[in-house]
Amino acid sequence: MTDVAIVGAGPTGLATACELALAGVSCTIVERRAAEPNITRAFGLHARALELLDARGMADELVEQGNPLRTVHPAYASTVDFGRLDTRYPMLLVVPQSGTEQLLSRRANELGVQIRRGAAVTDLTQDASSVRLHLDDGTELVTQYVVGADGAHSTVRDLIDVGFVGESYDMPMLLADVRLPSGADSPISQVGTEGAVVVLPFGDGWFRVGAWLLRPEETGTDFAQIRRAFHLIAGTDYDMSEPRWCSRFLAQRRQARAYRSGRVFLAGDAAHVNSPIGGQGMNTGIQDAFNLGWKLAADVNG
Numbered sequence: 001m002t003d004v005a006i007v008g009a010g011p012t013g014l015a016t017a018c019e020l021a022l023a024g025v026s027c028t029i030v031e032r033r034a035a036e037p038n039i040t041r042a043f044g045l046h047a048r049a050l051e052l053l054d055a056r057g058m059a060d061e062l063v064e065q066g067n068p069l070r071t072v073h074p075a076y077a078s079t080v081d082f083g084r085l086d087t088r089y090p091m092l093l094v095v096p097q098s099g100t101e102q103l104l105s106r107r108a109n110e111l112g113v114q115i116r117r118g119a120a121v122t123d124l125t126q127d128a129s130s131v132r133l134h135l136d137d138g139t140e141l142v143t144q145y146v147v148g149a150d151g152a153h154s155t156v157r158d159l160i161d162v163g164f165v166g167e168s169y170d171m172p173m174l175l176a177d178v179r180l181p182s183g184a185d186s187p188i189s190q191v192g193t194e195g196a197v198v199v200l201p202f203g204d205g206w207f208r209v210g211a212w213l214l215r216p217e218e219t220g221t222d223f224a225q226i227r228r229a230f231h232l233i234a235g236t237d238y239d240m241s242e243p244r245w246c247s248r249f250l251a252q253r254r255q256a257r258a259y260r261s262g263r264v265f266l267a268g269d270a271a272h273v274n275s276p277i278g279g280q281g282m283n284t285g286i287q288d289a290f291n292l293g294w295k296l297a298a299d300v301n302g
């Protein structure tokens with residue numbers, strides 16, 4: 001019997017598995033997707049997540065891959081100065097989520113974590129000493145504990161019936177990763193009467209662009225809509241091209257009523273979601289993983 005089963009191989013699940021395995025706890029990750037993702041979603045790591053990764057020797061490799069920003073201008077005439085933070089990492093490190101996931105996945109493999117890809121959890125039952133997970137391939141997994149790190153639409157959260165209270169924001173967001181002509185290498189943000197736009201450079205020729213329109217149009221592709229939003233708000237689309245990823249969605253602010261039911265825990269997006277403005281979603285998931293990992297390991301180890 002594996003000590004802990006983790007549902008979901010996103011950043012939260014992978015980081016939890018690394019912490020458990022480092023403490024000698026056997027763990028298996030069950031992941032619905034058959035292949036590793038190449039989409040970016042989260043664009044940045046903040047100081048606290050970098051400090052935690054640094055404690056395990058994983059931050060500097062990401063700093064080498066990413067683009068450290070000392071200041072950002074989230075709204076008209078406002079500046080956030082990360083350079084003033086009392087930390088080894090006084091920055092917002094702009095790095096694609098896939099880069100962070102690949103690093104965590106590699107470390108999990110080195111530590112002997114089993115990752116079962118292409119299998120989804122469909123049901124669970126628990127008693128005083130174990131949890132039984134039912135998978136969609138007809139198999140079962142019996143463990144001491146389960147961590148539901150299966151994202152905003154968490155099956156584990158539904159199965160332990162703790163609810164997910166909160167609401168959606170009214171304003172849709174448009175996000176894309178694009179190319180911009182050379183020379184545009186600093187972050188840009190503009191707020192106007194029609195909404196707001198941001199441009200963040202990954203530092204490798206790719207840029208994360210985002211737009212929030214007060215009166216959104218819903219015609220055309222997501223990329224056409226984001227270019228139109230930039231024209232409306234900033235007066236230019238900065239000649240963006242080659243979108244490798246685009247998304248239009250309503251952000252949510254929600255939280256599970258409890259993060260634990262018996263032997264089953266929730267972490268990351270399964271436990272809480274917030275607007276991507278501020279770029280904290282993945283960061284808080286990694287922090288959940290480091291917080292839960294050592295405590296669960298201490299319990300399993302007696």
Ligand SMILES: Cc1cc2nc3c(=O)[nH]c(=O)nc-3n(C[C@H](O)[C@H](O)[C@H](O)COP(=O)(O)OP(=O)(O)OC[C@H]3O[C@@H](n4cnc5c(N)ncnc54)[C@H](O)[C@@H]3O)c2cc1C
Nearest residue numbers: 008010011012032042120121150151268269279280281282
């Ligand atoms: C469009 C978009 C843009 C975003 N932009 C940002 C941003 O700019 N900055 C930021 O910090 N955050 C952003 N986020 C949020 C960020 O991506 C998440 O906070 C982060 O991925 C959470 O990690 P996680 O591991 O908790 O969940 P996820 O990354 O969602 O991983 C959950 C995993 O569980 C798997 N899974 C689900 N159900 C099952 C099941 N039943 N059985 C087995 N496996 C299952 C899924 O396949 C998935 O791999 C964005 C999210 C979206 C959707």
